Amino acid sequence: MNFTLKIWRQENAKAKGRFETYKVENISSDCSFLEMLDILNESLISNKIAHPVCFDNDCREGICGMCGLYINGRPHGNDDGVTTCQLHMRKFTDGETIWIEPWRAKAFPVIRDLVVDRTAYDKIIQAGGYVSVSTGGVPDANSILIAKDKADKAMDAAECIGCGACVAACKNASAMLFVSAKVSHLALLPQGKVEAANRVQKMVEKMDELGFGNCTNTYACEAECPKLIKRSNIARLNREWICARVGKEK
Amino acid sequence: MNLPKIASISRKIVVACVGLFLLVFLLVHMGINLCLLRPDDGAWYSAACNFMGTNYIIKVFEVVLFAALIAHIVITVALQIQNWKARPVRYHQPSKSKTSAMSKTMIWTGGLVFVFLALHFVNFYFVKMGWVEGKYMIQSEELITPELQKQYMELSQGLLNEEETIAFQTKMEAVNSIITKAEAENLYSEDLKWIYNLSAEDVKPLEKVVEGVEPDFYHMAYDLFANKIYSFIYLILFVALAFHLIHAMQSAFQTLGLNHNKYNKFIEGFSWVYAIVIALGFAIVPIYIMFFV
Amino acid sequence: MNTLDSKIPEGPLAQKWTNYKANQRLVNPANKRKLDVIVVGTGLAGASAAASLGAMGFNVDIFCISDSPRRAHSIAAQGGINAAKNYQNDGDSVGRLFYDTIKGGDYRAREANVYRLAEVSNNIIDQCVAQGVPFAREYSGLLDNRSFGGAQVSRTFYARGQTGQQLLLGAYGALSHQIARGTVKLHERHEMLDLVLVDGKARGIIARDLTTGEIKRFAAHAVVLATGGYGNIYFLSTNAMNSNGSAEWCCHKKGAYFANPCFVQIHPTCIPVHGDYQSKLTLMSESLRNDGRIWVPKKKEDVEALRKGTLKPTDIKEEDRDYYLERRYPAFGNLVPRDVASRAAKERCDAGFGVNNTGLAVFLDFSTAIQRLGRDVIEARYGNLFQMYEKITAVNPYETPMMIYPAIHYTMGGIWVDYELQTSIPGLFAAGEANFSDHGANRLGASALMQGLADGYFVLPYTLQNYLADEIYSGKVSANSPEFDKAEESVRQRIDALMTIKGSKTVDYFHKKLGLIMWDYVGMGRNAEGLQKGLALIKELEVEFWKDVQVTGTPDSMNPELEKAIRLADYFELAKLMAKDAYHRNESCGGHFREEYQTEDGETLRNDNDYMYVAAWEYQGHNQDEVLHKEPLVYQDIEIKQRNYK
Structure with a gap:
């Protein structure tokens, strides 16, 4: 297969970026999208055309959340429930022009080319996305009973890989799906319930502070989430928020 | 337009609550409008207008309604500006994510509804207040x-x-x-x-x-709707309102955290039905006047 | 000559850890605040260690190669984590977990460490549950368990097929908590490039900021290395792209002994290589072997027809299929341990019966199971795996047999550590996959997660404190010493050396070549001749690399090519050591299979008389022969047996 690639190139965070056009040829349809970019980079180096395109990637099996490209108008490209590294070239048509852009959000500034800074997510987690337990001195694991359906729901939310596709997809660059997944995961479990009110407030405040947009319930996040995290988590976040605020003392 | 120190979710909750209140108001308003269709020479319609114009509880609610409307507009516009700021560099490629057109165009359909409201106020409400000249029943x-x-x-x-x-x-x-x-x-x-x-x-x-002297809304309405251009604009704006409402109601439920697997389909369906009923209810009056009077 | 002191505490095996803890030195809270610790790596071991040390009150600096601690490759572990809880009442105990781990490791692990691992395994589960890890539950609300290879009890706790992810998110949460409290400082997108020794003690590191290319110095009273394994030396492995052995290697160069580098685990059920453009191999859970039957065609003409595509696997008649695992191991059949299954697949492919266009794959067939149990049952059990397979290969495994092939998965070898997880450099500790200690020559499934968390949560907080108790008088360590100057200078020189070659071939070109050499000669089946040849080829390639590699870009900006080049330069040296270690170990054990040393049936043949020791190698300089130190393995409480899965 042959493709024309339009790739966003940007030297560094401050530089002005632009789209560059590259061609790749004889790509196997079994090739993954990132492997196609590897091939492009090899040829850019070998033919001394340009510095290879920088893009984040790590596990290449869809779990680390490191990769993330905005491909032809969709985060992680034209397939559902996959990360960019799990996207294969057979999903494209031969001769297609592929536009590749970095995640775009104020809270995710571009570092270089297609690499963005997602530490905003870590800051949200640091604001309270955990159970404040230190090592040791905890009760026996089976002393906390958790109903299977609750545990399953918590697990559904906990599957979030923090890739940022929800922010990238959202027309408002809102991080609500990410925040709601973490809030839900912990609020559904008795261990997390204890600090739930405090947690949801701190995480939402941090999210606002970092410059993410607001959720307008468009659900592009849900449509593009590689782990199929549900919008019901956002509703749960809203509920948690209301309960926390209603019960809050001055 | 920043509203500092009020968390995004709190603002949205205000928008949702106010939105639901406006949805109820629309139903009442539509009921009154439908009175225009009664062949009673405006008796019910005038009575309803008179009631709305004079009842003290309604007068209190009138204030609430205006406050609600202003809050709804101010907060959503502020949120929207923030949302635009959240993505300073736009994508080159338009989004191909599977989302509903209604949810993505709320600010625009809302804007159209606002344009309509302005027109409406000029035509009816300002007349009622005596700020604008209109027709009177003597x-x-x-x-x-x-x-x-x-x-x-x-x-x-x-x-x-x-x-x-x-x-x-x-x-x-x-x-x-x-x-x-x-x-x-x-x-x-x-x-x-x-x-x-x-x-x-x-x-x-x-x-x-x-x-x-009471404003003669009944005849004003008939005169206005007899104007085809006005009616046409009116109908278009109600399509916009329908678009706005289809997303508005289910969105309000979601914002208030009312999401449940069992009822989601119902809420979604109900939003559609409600929006279409409201829009049709309002639209039927000019259609009737244009084509059947 | 034996200079290795493993510092195993006195007393009976079951009392050693208790005794150690009772006698270790402590640091009072006021002093803890004055002591700095550097942790490199944010996987299970690194994150849990940093979180625990931070909670205790030490000042911790943690370094992460990715943009977030949550990206560490621990996240990719699927199956589960072992613990001797005996919740299933099936006779499990600390002793049994200990025994299974030692036996699974083919009697090449250190007894006291493994016993401690089994002992603290239960605390790990308690800790993780308290953190909110959503382990699978039964309807009663109690924790569920599943069984795993190499054990006769159900002791594996799991969170769907993402146990590693959930455990890492738990540790990441604990770490984030400490970052919020200010006890831990996170340095993301930083790669450790050198260790700094002052007066023979580990006193800091030199790291490169991967965003800006800046070379930075960090000083501390102790350094913890938790940087995972070096499986990527094979280029194709189940490891993440950024996993690398450079942090270990720079410590090794500074004096930390490298133990058993040739012990590499090969996982039998991976999706096979499909082209030379491939960048990594994807693991399919081992659980597939519970219902899948592994086979290759019996006839060469069928193999040819399959490769040409004129024949479909479903066209091959039952009598023309060779279910080689069932044939060779009637008792365990398709459920033999990882190393056995991997070698058997390689044996068939080497004999020319491999399928796929590369000839490097075998079938994993579910048709019998689907007939027996129905498609629904198979879908319920393996639906997500089948889906993943179809996503990658575009082949529907319900209709056509899957193709699988072994792949490099885990490195049991690593930095040598004593009982306290301290390396041969005072003040340098190693945890998780980066150390060598607990898995011997072969790791059991669901034990890697257990070891990483045991080291981080429950071992290092004690042993590191014991070390730091002596450091309260040292005062703040300065990064402005000549030692730091020298280390920084050497890092800069190495980077400059790589940047100025400006050759004609890419880094990946060399890495792929090295990977192939390693796979062919230091891979699943090794022999003396091959290892010698491999070693020569590595040396040749290394010379070519230093002459002809092209590293584009500049050192003072984000530059993945430079990162890869630095790592590959270290891999060449490590590769030589691996070949040397494999060559010196004249026996077969666990993942190390020397073709000269096998039983009549092709099984591993250990030589306990001569090789029951840990081979710890001491660096002597570039291209100098490393010096071997032996740590004899003494088993007090265990009867040593030959593994037998027939």
């Missing part, structure tokens, strides 16, 4: 106020001096001419301007006279 018994009656009695008893007599006669002349003119047009309606066609000095006493 009821002769109300025009002949107790004061006029008293003066009439005093005149017949010869208690008025010359000056007072002239004043009374001027007023009565005006009243009579209104009544005559109005009677010629089936007891209804004449331009306020026509009444004020008198000199500025004479206007003052007349202002009191016309206090008992």
